[in-house]
Amino acid sequence: MAAPLLLAPMAGISSLPFRRTMKECGAALVFTEMISANGLIRDGRKTVELLRSCADEKPLAIQLFGDDPQVLAAAAQLVGDQADLLDINLGCPVKKVVRAGAGSALLRNPQRVGQILAAVRRVFAGPLTIKIRSGWDQTHLNYMEIGQIAREEGVNAICLHPRSRSQNFGGTANWQQIAELKARLDIPVIGSGDLFHAADVLRMFTTTGCDAVMIARGAYGNPWIFEQAAALLQQQVPAPISTEQRWSVIRQHLRWHLAEFGEHKALIEMRKHLSWYAKGLPTATQFRGRLHDITSWPTLLDEAQNFFCSSPA
Ligand SMILES: Cc1cc2nc3c(=O)[nH]c(=O)nc-3n(C[C@H](O)[C@H](O)[C@H](O)COP(=O)(O)O)c2cc1C
Known part of the structure; x- marks a missing residue:
């Protein structure tokens, strides 16, 4: 079985050619960038373009963002046939997204998170995941609460990028929070944050006990990070790239x-x-x-x- 090394969703980066390249180099599963549920419902041409795929990148995970349970459910129905896995974005810190009540803004509204996940779960029978940050800011770290809600609503796995929304990309990702989520939740946990080298991937697995990792910026210009990390996980020395x-x-x-x-x-x-x-x-x-x-x-x-x-x- 392929090592559980996933390519993260990255807006403006995770295009089809980028995903194919990462897949070719060993990513077990690739994610589209976040796709607007509202845009999909309105059949926005640009939004639909983001869904372009091909056989050799399969399986494909599609990430949706939005704030309305019914709109997200309708979008999930639209992409359901194409998605081998559906992910809901509850972590994006970008102002435009947050102002619309989506992404990390939803971390401030756990009740709405429950409604969204229940609505999507009703229409999508395949693997359903969420991707979150650890909370809105350092005084509101509620990843554990959101994780419990997700579990109760039938979500199959949760990905945590352990920075708060207010941290944006500053400081370092607090991997301890991944370890805590894994210890207290009985659904798989996917770790994200600061995986820049193959050795970081090994360290995240061993220090957090997570079930899979998601590589983002570490894949920039370095698709080989996947096979190098897979080698380290098998206690092999990664082969140099000629x-x-x-x-x-x-x-x-x-x-x-x-x-x-x-x-x-x-x-x-x-x-x-x-x-x-x-x-x-x-x-x-x-x-x-x-x-x-x-x-x-x-x-x-x-x-x-x-x-x-x-x-x-
Ligand atoms: C340019 C860029 C775009 C991103 N877009 C998304 C996105 O569309 N959806 C999402 O859930 N996370 C997005 N992220 C967050 C990453 O998936 C990842 O969680 C984060 O970068 C931490 O991992 P890293 O430190 O290994 O880069 C983005 C990150 C970057 C750098």
């Missing part, structure tokens, strides 16, 4: 991006990913400078090939 292997993955990522978005958008998006792939390599700064000035896809390909094929493993 120059050829690295270029082969990057080239595939480029191709998938082009096929999905066309030259203009793929160029803009892949500049960001290529900058991440270059991290730690000699002359990465100069390479990033050149990327910034590139305006055509063939030039981007040439630059990337020259740089990554001539950089040491």
Whole structure:
């Protein structure tokens, strides 16, 4: 069985080509970025685009956000056939989302959380999870209460990113809270937060007892984190990534991006990913400078090939 290493939902990042790349490199399950339930109901074109998928990324977890139980249930019904797992976002700290009463704003309204989960559970029979932060702020840490509610409403697993909404991404994730949730809840707990290297993944499993982990920023330019972490979990030494292997993955990522978005958008998006792939390599700064000035896809390909094929493993 594949190691329980999941690719986290990341708005603006977890596109289909990114998810395929992570899947190819060993992610057991990939999540879409959060998708607006309201947008889906209104059939917003952009929202529907976020649901584009393909066979080789399966199984696919779809994450929804919203504030209204009936709208979320209607959205769950719409995507039910496509979702191998459905996740409800109860943790997003972004102002626009919170102002609309969704994401982490719901942590302040446990009763509403119960209503949402009951409504979604009624219409979706597959695996249902929630993803939360530890609370609204440091004086309102209610991850345990939300976890209990989720369990009572038939949620199958809960993912905790143990920072409060007010912490945003500051400080460090308090993994102790993952350990506490795992110790007190009898449904699986998925840990998230500060998994930047394969060794962090091993440490999260051993220190929290969590059932699975969700990797987010640590996958930026480093899809190999999945197989390296899987090796560590099996008490093996991770194999180094050769120059050829690295270029082969990057080239595939480029191709998938082009096929999905066309030259203009793929160029803009892949500049960001290529900058991440270059991290730690000699002359990465100069390479990033050149990327910034590139305006055509063939030039981007040439630059990337020259740089990554001539950089040491
Ligand atoms: C750019 C970005 C976008 C994110 N978008 C989402 C999202 O759509 N849904 C969600 O539940 N979490 C989202 N997150 C939170 C991550 O899934 C994860 O819980 C968080 O980054 C902590 O993990 P890390 O420290 O390993 O990055 C996002 C994080 C980042 C950095």
